[in-house]
Amino acid sequence: MNTRETLSVTDSGNLQIGGVNVKELASLYGTPLYVFDKAYIKNICAIFSDSIKRFYGNGKIFYASKAFSCKEIYRIIKEKDLGADVVSVGEIFTALSSGFAAEDLCFHGNNKSASDLEYAVKQGIGYIVIDALSEIDDLNGICKQLNRRQKVLLRVNPGVEAHTHHYIQTAKPDSKFGFSIENGDADIAVKKLVNADNIDFCGLHCHIGSQIFEKTSFLIAVDKMTDYYKKVCEVFGAKLSVLDLGGGFGIYYTDADPKFKYVDYADYIKAICEKLNDCVKSKSINKPYLILEPGRSIVGEAGITLYTVGRIKQISGIKNYLAIDGGMFENPRFALYQAQYTVLAAEKGLDKPTKSYTIAGKCCESGDLIAENVKLPEVNEGDLLAVLSTGAYNYSMASNYNRNFIPPVVMVENGKSYICVKKQDFNDIVRNDI
Ligand SMILES: *Cc1c(COP(=O)(O)O)cnc(C)c1O
Numbered sequence: 001m002n003t004r005e006t007l008s009v010t011d012s013g014n015l016q017i018g019g020v021n022v023k024e025l026a027s028l029y030g031t032p033l034y035v036f037d038k039a040y041i042k043n044i045c046a047i048f049s050d051s052i053k054r055f056y057g058n059g060k061i062f063y064a065s066k067a068f069s070c071k072e073i074y075r076i077i078k079e080k081d082l083g084a085d086v087v088s089v090g091e092i093f094t095a096l097s098s099g100f101a102a103e104d105l106c107f108h109g110n111n112k113s114a115s116d117l118e119y120a121v122k123q124g125i126g127y128i129v130i131d132a133l134s135e136i137d138d139l140n141g142i143c144k145q146l147n148r149r150q151k152v153l154l155r156v157n158p159g160v161e162a163h164t165h166h167y168i169q170t171a172k173p174d175s176k177f178g179f180s181i182e183n184g185d186a187d188i189a190v191k192k193l194v195n196a197d198n199i200d201f202c203g204l205h206c207h208i209g210s211q212i213f214e215k216t217s218f219l220i221a222v223d224k225m226t227d228y229y230k231k232v233c234e235v236f237g238a239k240l241s242v243l244d245l246g247g248g249f250g251i252y253y254t255d256a257d258p259k260f261k262y263v264d265y266a267d268y269i270k271a272i273c274e275k276l277n278d279c280v281k282s283k284s285i286n287k288p289y290l291i292l293e294p295g296r297s298i299v300g301e302a303g304i305t306l307y308t309v310g311r312i313k314q315i316s317g318i319k320n321y322l323a324i325d326g327g328m329f330e331n332p333r334f335a336l337y338q339a340q341y342t343v344l345a346a347e348k349g350l351d352k353p354t355k356s357y358t359i360a361g362k363c364c365e366s367g368d369l370i371a372e373n374v375k376l377p378e379v380n381e382g383d384l385l386a387v388l389s390t391g392a393y394n395y396s397m398a399s400n401y402n403r404n405f406i407p408p409v410v411m412v413e414n415g416k417s418y419i420c421v422k423k424q425d426f427n428d429i430v431r432n433d434i
Pocket residue numbers: 064066067085108207209210211246247248249293294295296297
């Protein structure tokens with residue numbers, strides 16, 4: 001467990017988050033329950049924002065809101081002066097409904113339809129990130145028709161791909177995202193953008209991966225992106241002023257990952273900023289406005305999920321299945337890609353782990369698990385279970401599979417809690433059924 005001031009086990013063995021005992025949260029709101037430590041989110045937003053100002057000056061953090069999107073999170077990050085990435089009209093609508101300024105949004109996606117683009121332009125969105133050739137024609141036409149100009153970035157693929165603890169440099173681009181620099185695809189898109197009358201081609205974007213810990217991959221990306229930035233300005237005559245280097249900073253899930261405190265994220269920003277400052281000087285390019293887009297690292301460790309233990313099935317000599325009142329409908333990440341989590345018996349923090357359990361959901365799928373072979377103290381029906389680091393890509397990936405209710409979301413801070421997404425009920429389940 002990556003303990004911190006706002007997430008710890010008390011002397012009586014109870015898990016506590018944001019100054020509230022999780023037992024109290026479970027009895028107030030029921031389980032399953034998503035709980036977010038608001039102070040953590042605010043602190044890490046401040047660390048990211050302050051670092052980009054301090055080590056670079058000219059830039060802004062855009063929270064990648066696909067990690068966790070609801071009105072309240074847009075309010076919190078707006079208050080911390082961050083922008084936001086959005087990847088659908090639904091996310092745009094949610095952000096705008098919360099009072100977020102359209103110009104502080106950046107719209108991503110490899111398949112934005114003409115109507116998506118029109119909606120975004122009409123709302124006055126800050127940037128649209130181009131990720132297909134025909135998208136340029138569509139957007140240019142829409143802008144002409146609406147008599148508007150739209151700022152865009154071009155998503156390119158710098159040929160460096162990062163994974164948790166290593167990176168690979170790829171000459172062969174096989175991602176569905178971005179235009180490859182190396183095979184010349186990016187040049188074709190650049191030429192088209194330079195000639196699009198109603199579009200302001202402002203800069204370049206890349207996103208090299210997710211759950212990345214080592215800094216080298218980011219530094220290689222800075223080098224390749226500034227090389228290309230220079231080429232686009234000097235060879236193709238574009239007047240670029242923005243460089244968006246994406247997100248992807250890793251978080252602690254299990255002991256296989258480093259235990260960062262939120263202040264440690266400043267080191268990433270510092271390394272990226274210093275490398276970019278060096279490249280700007282050595283390559284004599286104008287100093288671009290720097291955008292970084294962390295998602296997981298802003299909300300991931302801030303969130304935990306609480307469950308009540310249900311049926312326990314001991315298959316003699318093989319496995320102990322411990323079933324919870326949640327599952328892949330509220331956390332599909334194990335089922336999707338065997339994501340690893342830390343699981344705690346939330347009221348038995350002082351007891352020795354003596355048994356191995358496989359945590360199963362309640363959905364009708366054998367692969368509906370949350371974690372395999374986790375060591376816990378002896379657990380009984382009715383006990384409270386906590387899964388940590390569930391703030392990113394859990395609620396945002398939730399579904400009504402098996403017509404389960406998507407659990408509510410609660411914020412905690414300074415010993416107080418409040419609901420920011422209500423629990424679904426029967427009416428929500430049949431709302432759109434004719
Ligand atoms: C997913 C994504 C991010 C955020 O990635 P994290 O790993 O959550 O930090 C940022 N930018 C783009 C374009 C993305 O697709």
